[in-house]
Amino acid sequence: MMSQKIKILMVIAALVAFVYIVPHSGSFVVLLATRALAFAILAMSLDLLLGFTGLASMGQAAYFGVGAYLTAVLATKFQFGLGWDFWLVIVLGILLGSALAAVFGLFAIRASDVYFLMITLALGQCVWGLAYRWNSLTGGDNGINLNARPSFGLDLSNEVTFFYLVFGFFAVSMAAMYVLVRSPFGRSLAGIRERELRMKVLGYNTWLHKYIAFIIAGGFGGLAGVLWAHTNGHVSPENVVLTTSVDALLMVVLGGAGTLVGATIGTAIVFGLREYLSTLVPWWQYVLGGVYVLTILYLPMGLMGIPAAIRQRLASQGKDKDSKKLVSKPS
Amino acid sequence: MTNSLRQRLAPMLLGSCLAFGLGLTAPAGAEELRIGFLAPTTGIYAQIGKDMTDGFQLYLDQHGNKLGGADVKFIVEDEQGKPDTAVIKAKKLILNDKVNLFIGGLLASTGYALAPVSTAEKTLYISSIASADDLTQRELGKYPYFFRTGWTSSQPHHPLGQWACEQGYKKIITVAADYAFGYEVTGGFQKAFEDCGGKVIQKIWPPLGTKDFGPYIPTMKQDADAVFSLMVGPMALQFPKQLRGAGNKKPIVGGGTSYDEFALPFMGDEVIGDISALQYSAAIPTPKNEAFVKAYRAKYGKVPGYYSESNYTTAQVIDEAMKKAGGKWPGAEQFIKIMQGLKIDSVRGPVAFDDMRNPVHNIYIKKVEKKKLFGYDKDELWNTVIKTYPNVSQFWTVGKDKFLAQPVYSREFPPCKFCE
Numbered sequence: 001m002m003s004q005k006i007k008i009l010m011v012i013a014a015l016v017a018f019v020y021i022v023p024h025s026g027s028f029v030v031l032l033a034t035r036a037l038a039f040a041i042l043a044m045s046l047d048l049l050l051g052f053t054g055l056a057s058m059g060q061a062a063y064f065g066v067g068a069y070l071t072a073v074l075a076t077k078f079q080f081g082l083g084w085d086f087w088l089v090i091v092l093g094i095l096l097g098s099a100l101a102a103v104f105g106l107f108a109i110r111a112s113d114v115y116f117l118m119i120t121l122a123l124g125q126c127v128w129g130l131a132y133r134w135n136s137l138t139g140g141d142n143g144i145n146l147n148a149r150p151s152f153g154l155d156l157s158n159e160v161t162f163f164y165l166v167f168g169f170f171a172v173s174m175a176a177m178y179v180l181v182r183s184p185f186g187r188s189l190a191g192i193r194e195r196e197l198r199m200k201v202l203g204y205n206t207w208l209h210k211y212i213a214f215i216i217a218g219g220f221g222g223l224a225g226v227l228w229a230h231t232n233g234h235v236s237p238e239n240v241v242l243t244t245s246v247d248a249l250l251m252v253v254l255g256g257a258g259t260l261v262g263a264t265i266g267t268a269i270v271f272g273l274r275e276y277l278s279t280l281v282p283w284w285q286y287v288l289g290g291v292y293v294l295t296i297l298y299l300p301m302g303l304m305g306i307p308a309a310i311r312q313r314l315a316s317q318g319k320d321k322d323s324k325k326l327v328s329k330p331s
Numbered sequence: 332m333t334n335s336l337r338q339r340l341a342p343m344l345l346g347s348c349l350a351f352g353l354g355l356t357a358p359a360g361a362e363e364l365r366i367g368f369l370a371p372t373t374g375i376y377a378q379i380g381k382d383m384t385d386g387f388q389l390y391l392d393q394h395g396n397k398l399g400g401a402d403v404k405f406i407v408e409d410e411q412g413k414p415d416t417a418v419i420k421a422k423k424l425i426l427n428d429k430v431n432l433f434i435g436g437l438l439a440s441t442g443y444a445l446a447p448v449s450t451a452e453k454t455l456y457i458s459s460i461a462s463a464d465d466l467t468q469r470e471l472g473k474y475p476y477f478f479r480t481g482w483t484s485s486q487p488h489h490p491l492g493q494w495a496c497e498q499g500y501k502k503i504i505t506v507a508a509d510y511a512f513g514y515e516v517t518g519g520f521q522k523a524f525e526d527c528g529g530k531v532i533q534k535i536w537p538p539l540g541t542k543d544f545g546p547y548i549p550t551m552k553q554d555a556d557a558v559f560s561l562m563v564g565p566m567a568l569q570f571p572k573q574l575r576g577a578g579n580k581k582p583i584v585g586g587g588t589s590y591d592e593f594a595l596p597f598m599g600d601e602v603i604g605d606i607s608a609l610q611y612s613a614a615i616p617t618p619k620n621e622a623f624v625k626a627y628r629a630k631y632g633k634v635p636g637y638y639s640e641s642n643y644t645t646a647q648v649i650d651e652a653m654k655k656a657g658g659k660w661p662g663a664e665q666f667i668k669i670m671q672g673l674k675i676d677s678v679r680g681p682v683a684f685d686d687m688r689n690p691v692h693n694i695y696i697k698k699v700e701k702k703k704l705f706g707y708d709k710d711e712l713w714n715t716v717i718k719t720y721p722n723v724s725q726f727w728t729v730g731k732d733k734f735l736a737q738p739v740y741s742r743e744f745p746p747c748k749f750c751e
Contacts, residue, residue, distance in 0.1 A: 026426070026427065027422075027426045028422060028423050028426045028427045031419060031422055031426075032419065035419060132510065133509070135511070135514070135741050135742055135743075136741075136743075139443075139511075140510060140511045140514070140741075141438075141439065141440050141510035141511040141512070141539075142439055142440050142443045142463055142465075142511045143414060143440050143443055143444065145443060145444070145446065145447050145473075146447075147447060147450075147473060157451075232415055232418055232444070233418065233444075233447050233448070233451070234414055234415070234418060234443065234444035234447065236414045236415075236440045236443075236444065237440075238413050238414055238415060238440070239415070274411075274416070275416065275419050275420075278373075278408075278409050278411075279408060279420070279423055279427075282372060282373075282409070284373075285373055
């Protein structure tokens with residue numbers, strides 16, 4: 001097994017290579033990468049729940065949506081957030097996402113498993129309904145156009161500058177979530193995922209742990225939403241709709257839940273197939289479907305499970321008796 | 332077996348994931364007109380996307396792939412029926428394919444999302460289907476590179492309101508899909524109908540995609556003279572069936588998409604006699620339209636609806652504008668000026684453009700009839716034109732300034748004064 005330090009170094013090296021290569025690969029790739037990074041923050045926030053706490057939330061797009069709508073409404077109705085106050089909008093987006101999660105968490109955390117999934121789905125649909133129906137605020141189905149990106153010394157309407165900014169937020173989010181899941185708090189979340197009853201018996205307030213994780217995930221969702229609104233220049237109920245939540249869920253599962261990096265890889269692959277491959281071939285959906293099916297069939301740990309799968313294969317070839325140690329843990 | 336398969340697939344999966352690398356840009360051509368086309372070719376709107384593309388392609392095929400003398404490079408991108416995806420695909424067309432202009436977008440929300448792209452990239456965007464009113468009304472100022480060859484949602488429904496009033500209907504119930512397009516269509520109808528003296532006494536808003544109107548039909552007031560319906564997609568098939576099945580025999584006047592040729596072949600005889608309004612009907616009795624319907628049907632095996640016609644006409648608009656420009660792309664600003672001055676004789680009838688870059692064209696009041704038309708040997712449902720309102724602008728008879736002073740049509744506007 002690789003040590004944790006080497007893994008971190010690998011991720012950092014990959015990110016550095018990424019941030020170096022992308023701006024040199026044509027403006028369309030820069031746009032695509034920016035979108036994927038903003039969405040990856042949402043996917044990672046969901047991974048916090050799904051992978052580390054064992055809560056399959058189907059409503060993560062709700063926090064993403066409130067962040068995005070907050071940005072759009074402030075920018076178009078109040079001309080707020082187009083200069084230095086952009087940073088204030090970031091903070092507000094995180095706070096609003098967390099606040100919404102704090103409310104929804106009161107309903108959702110009491111349930112578990114499929115009931116939790118259903119409740120988060122329903123709550124997410126409530127937010128979608130609001131976005132869709134509250135015409136005077138959200139523009140209904142037409143959505144809201146943001147006409148300019150913020151400019152404060154840095155001119156964010158430059159796509160490359162904006163890419164660096166989103167990348168910065170992505171890297172900080174990833175680091176923050178990594179620190180979180182390695183902290184004692186994160187360890188107890190993993191304990192809850194593995195066996196909640198035992199954690200209760202040990203004296204942990206598991207409800208509170210899950211509730212706090214839910215709120216933190218909501219905050220990161222809100223942050224992703226703020227960035228997404230400026231990435232696209234357009235916010236519509238499509239950002240809050242159930243399929244956005246499901247997309248995020250699939251990305252996490254595809255990449256490998258409980259790894260953070262996996263959520264990012266999943267996002268990159270789905271965006272790559274859906275928005276890049278689809279410009280090349282009309283049968284991109286078969287590829288996407290194939291990737292999902294093959295991953296679920298052969299890599300239950302997601303793509304991040306590939307090294308373990310390879311090691312396992314090598315070990316079994318060598319008829320190593322210790323190979324069972326390497327069997328992947330259930331996610 | 333499974334084991335070896337697994338062993339073979341794992342590296343393949345990894346390889347295919349890595350294969351989608353970076354880069355690949357198409358080189359810009361020399362003296363050709365590069366046109367980007369955004370339509371949903373996958374997902375639930377895929378069929379409509381195909382109809383849109385087919386309409387434009389038919390015109391290109393009929394004219395040797397040339398518009399106004401310039402060779403056309405026609406690049407179709409899948410916008411997947413999602414505004415976000417449409418934005419990134421439009422940028423791909425502009426940045427990678429270096430298109431001179433891009434066309435399309437199905438949903439009104441997609442049109443909204445694409446308009447700022449045209450502004451930011453200073454590239455002409457022609458909306459052939461997306462019909463959100465405000466793009467060529469209150470918000471036009473933000474989008475100097477936006478041009479519309481299609482319609483505004485309310486445009487055909489002002490004349491329909493007038494027509495309904497002239498039929499002597501005094502009280503009408505509206506049943507419309509609950510989203511922005513539904514509000515604008517219903518708003519246009521209500522405005523004209525009430526200005527003429529009619530009363531909308533009840534407004535019902537079933538959600539978009541409603542499959543069962545059972546809960547709504549019993550709540551409809553009995554003292555209405557007629558029902559106005561705005562249905563989209565499968566709703567269009569379900570509503571008349573259920574309304575008639577429930578014994579409600581009131582006449583239906585429908586919004587454009589309630590009875591368009593996209594839905595008509597799948598409808599039963601219960602819709603015969605129903606009325607709707609749009610800028611196009613496949614049954615317009617002109618030689619030009621007959622030739623179009625026959626050519627389209629011979630090639631694609633179905634009767635064209637407005638999704639196809641509008642894109643066919645868009646190609647014609649570009650063709651004539653390019654002719655005036657001498658076969659060379661004159662730049663977006665100049666091209667818009669040329670298009671605004673055009674008066675063309677199209678499949679849908681004469682088309683001109685107002686100073687807010689929206690078409691002024693005929694609106695047809697249509698009645699569903701079962702008959703043989705254009706020499707086809709089977710009885711089919713057709714939208715027979717029973718009245719033509721010539722040269723209708725998006726401002727109806729209200730006048731531009733007065734029209735723009737009122738808010739955009741919504742759930743709340745016009746208010747339902749006669750509802751209880």
